[in-house]
Amino acid sequence: MSHSIPKITTFLMFSGQAEEAMNFYTSLFDQSEIISITRYGPNETGDEGTVMLAAFSLKGQVFMCIDSNIKHDFTFTPAMSLYVTCDTEEEVDRVFQRLAQDGSVLMPLGAYPFSEKFGWVADKYGVSWQLTLAKSGPAS
Template sequence: MSKVTPFLMFEGQAEEAMNFYVSLFDDSEITKITRYGANEGGAEGSVMKAEFSLNGQRFLCIDSSVKHEFTFTPSISMYVTCDTEEEIDRVFQKLSEDGQVLMPLGSYPFSRKFGWTSDKFGVSWQLTLA
């Protein structure tokens, strides 16, 4: 095995989510987007497959062309180690907007500053201070 890459499946929000995530983390970018064309499996112009990176970590995502009875769950989350208090405060606040705070940002026995939230797309994020 050469690499494990997180793969996120959205229903029409993949591009919005990628743009949001790359705006939050330094050294992040959308590297490739392949879109559905006319008469293809998904809605024309939506994301067939995309790649983006957050501070060097590669992610893949799609806009599913099939309506599913499931979505993201907090049992799988993105775990982010932040370098500064300013970074953890800013990123947690942005990820929490229109989402759901699962554990408020604070001091815990396992971390001097930690927070857990699901963002507006339903993706779960755990943030800790280095």
């Protein structure tokens, strides 16, 4: 796939796990790939081999990420989450289970007034995901 970076792109800052997270996320969704990775070399401002800047896509949506070698007083918060519409119940179940592993469930997977199947989870890196099942068409 050929990608141009959109003018507004979700940008994720990790502390040494950017490449691991990208590989994990791209393994979860179809039409996903790592687009580019630039790593820190020796004697540069980041830890050698960590991600200086990378781009990846999930279901065709482009994201950017970095590894920061500076310790910050903040990390990811559920107030900002990635909202994913899954095509099948199998996809919702599989992705939710994988993201919840070593993470935390914020809203259990289930039926809600706004979705027949929905779950909210913070993954092991602290990134929050809202997963919903695409609305099924009218019954015939």
